[in-house]
Amino acid sequence: MFLSLHTLWALIQRDLRIFLPTYKTRIINAVIFVIINLVIFEKIMPALGLAVGYAAFTAASNIGSWGLFDIMENVATVVADIEGERSISYYLTLPLSQTLVFLRLALSNAISAFLVVILFIPISKLVLWNTLDMSAVSFPKLFLIVMLSSLFYGMFSLSLAAKTKKLHGIGNIWRRVIFPLWFIGCYQFPWNTLHKISPVMAYVDLLNPIVYCMEGTRAAFLGQEGSINFWYSVAALCVFCMIAGYFGIKNMKQRLDCL
């Protein structure tokens, strides 16, 4: 058991060592995304009638959803490896269980996403400055929800990678899975608003895990008012992490013909 965990830790450290040289590039990507997004919602969209202060709402949504966009890259990397060199077969010969080999993929992706998304807080403050009231931010809650969201995105990447047969199908992942989950996952609107328009749709939307990433992040970043209770979001995300992790690992084992 100790050897297994030691090997897992060594593999995650190796993944992070590969990730870190790309960190600067990822920060630049994050800065571009946040600045363009927030400037549009702060300066342009209010001219179309959008409520003033919506940019702060978007800043919280960005923090909750950034890891979701990394899923495409994570899935493409795993599928390209399976279709090509199959370097994953080497990891399956190491002294750790197959479950831990696949869990490592999810954990490495989660840590990578966390390290980038955490920078969204200072970037958003710099862009919005006076519009963003930092006194409402609960940092312990924010770290907790960002960690859980990143973990969910890591587990979810694994589930999708196990189900993606060919790299040519990668566009389907974006259009059929990530985009619908993101767009109806309360990125643009609070769950309460949806509940006012259509309670049935709002309750169905509770099956969408992204709702909890968004609502939980907003509760921690902007204050509890108007969002689903923070601890409900935390509990739901824990359940979704377990479900995505279970099916991801099970399907990867099947796909790679593990004994």
Next chain:
Amino acid sequence: MKEELKTFYALVCRDIRIFMPSYKDRILNLAVWGSIVFLVFDKIMPFTGISAGYGTFLIAGNIATLGLFDAMESVFVTLVDCQGDKPISYYLTLPVSHSMVFLRIAITNALKSLFVTLSFIPLAKLCFGISGSFARFHGLNLV
């Protein structure tokens, strides 16, 4: 020159033949995409203060940007080809100039995007109809 163009045309036809079986999938993706954008921006976002009719405005914007999202898939596939089996090396041995080999990738992707975008127009028309701004829809100009 004639042989070069003939080979180029054959390669583009081959790419389109490979693309066609996934056409149904792509139309389904578009239906999902368009419906969700329309639902969120035409039915939900007005409650946050945004102008009515913003949904159709976005649908029109989507028509112009659909190809942009396909570009991501094309980049992935080209990169994997270059890093893996390098099937592109085979195309470079064919009786076409290197420029034409690379141009073929761009032309094929452009044609794929065109086919997909054209099939989005009926859905866009439907959205314009639902939101009552059908009179502003000009199909011929759009094509």
